[in-house]
Amino acid sequence: MWLRASCELQFEITVPTPLILMLRPRSGAQQWIAREEYAFSPRLHVEEFSDLYGNLCQRLVAPVGAFSIRTQVEVLTADYVDRCPGAEFIEIQNLPQGVLNFLLPSRYCESEQFNHMALEITAGQKLGYDQVACIENWLRNNILYQPGSGDLPVSAVGVNARQVGVCRDLAHLGIALCRALSIPARLVVGYLEGLEPMDMHAWFEAYVGGRWYTFDATPTASPGAYIAIGYGRDAADVAVCNQFGPPASPLKQVVKVEQFFPKDA
């Protein structure tokens, strides 16, 4: 399906502020970036680079005063996120090297704390995809989803204690539970059509059956309509906007996502 998504960030900057943005999605497994715009006001020098995970990042110093960022993409995405019940668990020794990294505990996914709980939740499941689907289902039934983006991220241990969380929190707990089962898992940040209220979204992917599959424990999870912007171990790696120095505020963030039909279709 065709999706048009945009993100606008507005700052009132009081001291020159270094920012690292991650707002340029790349074409990937289930999405093709057909059109894209990316603008800053005022214009300024921006450096673009690929991070450890292949995300395109933009580094700049926001000047004092009103500063805004606007991106828009038109993306052809898969109508349905791939699902594959029964896809097999891949033994550590057979995982591709680039995936091993996603087995390690990370800032918001203290996976080493969840061994017992992960086994309990997935008891009786076939190893692999079905375990992850079972975790996704458990999250949906046991952690109260709270729309919005929260303030500072809460780690998986915290989410599990509170039993409530925003999309990112649910994903973090899901990731920690997967890794506790030796299933590589990573956070994805991006757009999701139909989200209410509309905002950036976060979900997770697990590596089973030889590839990454999408999982999303939020009630707004859709059969398709996802646009991935960034991948990483958790929210520490995948911030749409990383600020350094004194916090820049007020910050306004407007996200829009809509389906559309190209004229030539």
Next chain:
Amino acid sequence: MWLRASCELQFEITVPTPLILMLRPRSGAQQWIAREEYAFSPRLHVEEFSDLYGNLCQRLVAPVGAFSIRTQVEVLTADYVDRCPGAEFIEIQNLPQGVLNFLLPSRYCESEQFNHMALEITAGQKLGYDQVACIENWLRNNILYQPGSGDLPVSAVGVNARQVGVCRDLAHLGIALCRALSIPARLVVGYLEGLEPMDMHAWFEAYVGGRWYTFDATPTASPGAYIAIGYGRDAADVAVCNQFGPPASPLKQVVKVEQFFPKDA
């Protein structure tokens, strides 16, 4: 300056043909990709990846029949390509590791054959930028520039023998001469406004004074107005379109580049 550039490729495919394209420029030192479109007709599955040099490449299998590719970019480029007479030669032991690769001979730049000639051309020059500028100048005066894109690339040895070449050929000879002086040099393929007749363009960069500088020995060289699409050791690494299997023909390639003034400027 603001440039709008487009490239359209049309094929008549007779058997399913794997293609690897390099048609998505990245933001870089002197360019910001503000807007971009990329479309295939008919639509098909495309995989995007970064090659060894960080270029974004697209891999697909062109289906039988009429097949076309269309890309368009709007880019804010530096008004003037940076120049820096006097910038110093960097000793091998002080070069960044990522640059060492561009000292080696490559398919179309047999640099190991040009030691004597490179020293002769640059005799009396300060080591570094001035040597490269001298090589650029020598090329302009000694190799007859022939517009167009030629057929198969000719290597530096061949260009030197013929004393005539297209933009890519001049760049290859320039690169070989630089490497012969232990100056890292690489080929750049992209757009240049004002080229006559309009086509894809190729030029080269040399690493002196701690960074890459642009050089272009063609008479159409402009003080600015360049959009880089791909970087590599030579044309073998940087093909806008790499075909595999039986040649797909006829091929029509339409390139346009124009300056424009954004409404909000």
Next chain:
Amino acid sequence: MWLRASCELQFEITVPTPLILMLRPRSGAQQWIAREEYAFSPRLHVEEFSDLYGNLCQRLVAPVGAFSIRTQVEVLTADYVDRCPGAEFIEIQNLPQGVLNFLLPSRYCESEQFNHMALEITAGQKLGYDQVACIENWLRNNILYQPGSGDLPVSAVGVNARQVGVCRDLAHLGIALCRALSIPARLVVGYLEGLEPMDMHAWFEAYVGGRWYTFDATPTASPGAYIAIGYGRDAADVAVCNQFGPPASPLKQVVKVEQFFPKDA
């Protein structure tokens, strides 16, 4: 100085157990690997790969029964770890891309929690090296060093609460404090001659003045005599031995480090 270091790990394996080891140091800024041995008993198939940080890792499946690993290196290290009081803070916008990653919070270094504390500790210091030296000193005076390697790592927040920790814990808190000041910092695991009791050691590096510098808040810190084995964001990234599946025990770990004088010296 010349150091000979060895590490022997003995396991009693009850079910085939995937291991990822990090026991092959690489030559680097202040060390040259002159001689190395690496053996498994029984012999088995081992795959070696480089992780995200360039560490050489070994992946294998330990077979049931007695299983041991033995490595030994002879390394020429700098007599004195480089120090550079006054080395400058590098602004975010000027940091090399490969270093940005070490600004982010990580599993055991919740740097986003330490902004206030880091500023307080380093009040009045010149930005850069002197801030890090001040943090190192503060750790030495305020966190009780406890020899040994502890069980599960404790995160910086935990270490700060307990006011006591093993070498790795001190390093984690030091890293979190540096990152809170926008100074890239990373964990190093390796050997240190003279450690009492002898064991693997952990310390940290901070990126100031355009390069990485060594810091070590433990009382056993030596003017030199370090051999680095692995680098990463924190102990989650740099485990000498990562086990998957049911814990393999008992585990015996014997580490030796001694200075020696090569015959031809």
Next chain:
Amino acid sequence: MWLRASCELQFEITVPTPLILMLRPRSGAQQWIAREEYAFSPRLHVEEFSDLYGNLCQRLVAPVGAFSIRTQVEVLTADYVDRCPGAEFIEIQNLPQGVLNFLLPSRYCESEQFNHMALEITAGQKLGYDQVACIENWLRNNILYQPGSGDLPVSAVGVNARQVGVCRDLAHLGIALCRALSIPARLVVGYLEGLEPMDMHAWFEAYVGGRWYTFDATPTASPGAYIAIGYGRDAADVAVCNQFGPPASPLKQVVKVEQFFPKDA
């Protein structure tokens, strides 16, 4: 089998000479580096880094006077190089990204010139491994093997014209023929037990059936006994010793390889 191999290089240096060496083999698919030594005389500062292909390289500036390099390895290698007649050709669209690079023409492998010849040689063969085996066989029967290491490398076109070549030349022609068939191929430099006269050896690998396989068209080809040191597109990428500046001579190179039986075996 267990192999002990050593390489000694002796120079008489007249001006300080930057060198880039590739003399530290890594553990890989069919070899485990169990023991290694690496020394310079006189001792000096050496920087080690990984190149584009993952080879460990050493960069240094050789000082004026007698200068020598000595490396020795003890390696457990596979008794037999893997062979797999019938292994299938992998379509371009299904090749791993990291392998695509080895389809391109390179300095000494002008693969774009060999389409017709490659098809002719392999006529009637099953696509994939059998084509490569057929090329290997053709080389053995049609290009006269000349022991020794030659002077400057000759490119595939040159080797084909002369119908005679050293090991590296045969490999270059084999690689060019493979790539002309859209089979990824790369040069390997390393040790081979039993070579007469003993020297460094070069052979090639082709990617079929989902992995790299070893091929060697020289009459000295052995069923096993290979130790790979470096991989690359061709000899331009894989030089055991790359010198910059005026040639350092005389150069003495002593290579030894022998089978041995470890005491504990």
